[in-house]
Amino acid sequence: MSCLINPSSQGMLLSEAISSIDFELPCSKGTCGKCKVRVIDGKVSEISRDEKKFLSLDEIEKGYRLACFTRIYSPVVIETINKKINVLDEGRYKKFSFKPLIKEDKYAVAIDIGTTTIVINLLKGDSSHAVNSVGGVNEQRRFGLDIISRIDYSISYSHDIIHEVVITQINKMINSLCKESKVDNSDIKYAVVTGNTAMLYFFSNQNPKGIAFYPFSVNSLFGCFMGNNFGLNMAADGKIYIPPCISAHAGADLTCAILASSMLENDKTSLLVDMGTNGEIALYSKGIIRCCSTAAGPAFEGVGLNCGSTAVEGAICSVKYDKRSKTIKFKTINNNPPASICGSGIIDAISVFLSSGIIDTTGRLIKEGHDFVKNICEINGQPSFKFDNSPVYITQKDIRQIQLAKGAIAGGIDTMIFEAGLNAGDIDNFYICGGFGTFLNIKSSSNMGLIPCGIEEKVITLGNAALQGSSLIALSSKSIQECEKIVRMCKYTELADSPVFKEKYLKGMSF
Numbered sequence: 001m002s003c004l005i006n007p008s009s010q011g012m013l014l015s016e017a018i019s020s021i022d023f024e025l026p027c028s029k030g031t032c033g034k035c036k037v038r039v040i041d042g043k044v045s046e047i048s049r050d051e052k053k054f055l056s057l058d059e060i061e062k063g064y065r066l067a068c069f070t071r072i073y074s075p076v077v078i079e080t081i082n083k084k085i086n087v088l089d090e091g092r093y094k095k096f097s098f099k100p101l102i103k104e105d106k107y108a109v110a111i112d113i114g115t116t117t118i119v120i121n122l123l124k125g126d127s128s129h130a131v132n133s134v135g136g137v138n139e140q141r142r143f144g145l146d147i148i149s150r151i152d153y154s155i156s157y158s159h160d161i162i163h164e165v166v167i168t169q170i171n172k173m174i175n176s177l178c179k180e181s182k183v184d185n186s187d188i189k190y191a192v193v194t195g196n197t198a199m200l201y202f203f204s205n206q207n208p209k210g211i212a213f214y215p216f217s218v219n220s221l222f223g224c225f226m227g228n229n230f231g232l233n234m235a236a237d238g239k240i241y242i243p244p245c246i247s248a249h250a251g252a253d254l255t256c257a258i259l260a261s262s263m264l265e266n267d268k269t270s271l272l273v274d275m276g277t278n279g280e281i282a283l284y285s286k287g288i289i290r291c292c293s294t295a296a297g298p299a300f301e302g303v304g305l306n307c308g309s310t311a312v313e314g315a316i317c318s319v320k321y322d323k324r325s326k327t328i329k330f331k332t333i334n335n336n337p338p339a340s341i342c343g344s345g346i347i348d349a350i351s352v353f354l355s356s357g358i359i360d361t362t363g364r365l366i367k368e369g370h371d372f373v374k375n376i377c378e379i380n381g382q383p384s385f386k387f388d389n390s391p392v393y394i395t396q397k398d399i400r401q402i403q404l405a406k407g408a409i410a411g412g413i414d415t416m417i418f419e420a421g422l423n424a425g426d427i428d429n430f431y432i433c434g435g436f437g438t439f440l441n442i443k444s445s446s447n448m449g450l451i452p453c454g455i456e457e458k459v460i461t462l463g464n465a466a467l468q469g470s471s472l473i474a475l476s477s478k479s480i481q482e483c484e485k486i487v488r489m490c491k492y493t494e495l496a497d498s499p500v501f502k503e504k505y506l507k508g509m510s511f
């Protein structure tokens, strides 16, 4: 896609000028090298030595630049590459008593503002299921892929900008739902809006600074009704409900996921993990929900990895070792030619590398003594594994990034199990939710130690549990009390302060 960018001041960075278009800036700090654009026309700064490190000679010759490094001195025409991302809008409904917040002929919307995607369910007062739904990539990604980058942006510039982007996007999505379902916007009487605490701060236009810095103070943890204060495209007298967050780092999305899981409806010991950029973990045992949030970082979404990407077309999403033919086979999203590797592909690849001796348990790439010596090469000065017939490779540094992310999730899970005085074998139900978690190969995850060994059989995949939880609130008014009860039962552990976590995290980094 090519577009014209007009700088508002001479010499401004292209990454700042580009914020008016839908373009991803994964780090917006000049560290990831993923903001490639081709400059077709216009006056721009000379390419710097630092910028060159991210581009091949061929790319430089073709006019590729990085938006974070390039200053523009005139209107410029650039070409961007947009790939379609898979959005998870499905999940399981638990049994519930149908008593909606809305009258039979009126509507509500349940909105899940995820760090990566936004998904909306349209609900009607006479139906216990969503009548329609819509999902899309969260347009805030242009301010950074992870929460901290976006908070940094809001501190440097203003949180108003991010608030406007999120409201505009939600309004467009509500309009498309209404148009498709032939519903009048004014018939939408309720919106239930969930998300992690930072996303809800941006939605409600509050300064999220306290969420990013110790001691992590927050002005509000929500759990409240309000009027249509932010101009949502629904009834002017409509109401918005934001379910309660548990802490600065365990948001209303975790509350909603716990609600949707039905884990409190029996005496079983249940573990719930939402594996996102922030891994949110809840362990229910003997009347207490122990929970924490662990900064896995965006490596599972491919960010920071040389050939990493989110679940876009052409991303390697599954890798298998065929012992008989001694080959490594892979599949890509929509069977497009391989161009990158996404989280589920990386987990499979690491598991295959371990089983076939390509890496050892410390994560070191082994150069000899296995069937894939020909795939080991040096790329950018790093020992790397290159997939056959594909430009995709995994470097030693990429494996280290995955170890850090895996250590964070496994360490968080182990800390909760330790604090509850349990062993992994005591867990009766293991709920996995979120986009990345839903498409994970459970066997590979267990093989590489991302999830505890021996509980693979107990896995229940919930899909987009945060969205299902927020839909339940709209469809069953009793859910509001349940959310309040969930928050009261939660005992939150700040992992940054936990010596147990430090130990488990280090242990969790080995495969």
Ligand code: FES
Pocket (backbone or CB within 6 Å): 015, 024, 025, 026, 027, 028, 029, 030, 031, 032, 033, 034, 035, 066, 067, 068
């Ligand atoms: S280098 Fe520009 S977004 Fe990361």
